Amino acid sequence: MAIEPVVGDKYLFTWAELGKPTVAAEIKLPGLGVLIFDDADAHYAKQIGENAAYFIRRSRVMGEGIYVVVSRQQPAEQ
Numbered sequence: 001m002a003i004e005p006v007v008g009d010k011y012l013f014t015w016a017e018l019g020k021p022t023v024a025a026e027i028k029l030p031g032l033g034v035l036i037f038d039d040a041d042a043h044y045a046k047q048i049g050e051n052a053a054y055f056i057r058r059s060r061v062m063g064e065g066i067y068v069v070v071s072r073q074q075p076a077e078q
Contacts, residue, residue: 003031007055010070015045015052024045033058033065041069051075 006012011032017069018027018035023042035056045052053073059066 005057010055010057011067012073013054013056013073015048017052018054020045024036029067033067035067035069036062037069041072044072048075050070 003011013029013035015021018037021027021037021042022045025037025038027037029035036059041054054069055071055073056067057070058064059068062068
């Protein structure tokens with residue numbers, strides 16, 4: 001099954017789907033490539049927890065098969 005973008009050229013991954021990383025890392029995305037997960041992304045996951053989710057897309061600057069976080073899904077305030 002092919003992985004399809006959810007909006008334009010962006011893919012949505014939850015923190016759990018990424019393996020629940022808590023530090024900056026290069027995460028293998030089967031069928032896509034490698035996600036560069038930085039300190040800000042890890043901090044967001046620690047603050048939000050299980051509801052953390054990320055919109056990612058291919059980095060045109062870093063080359064083929066390299067993906068970066070372009071936005072973080074924000075939970076609604078209670």
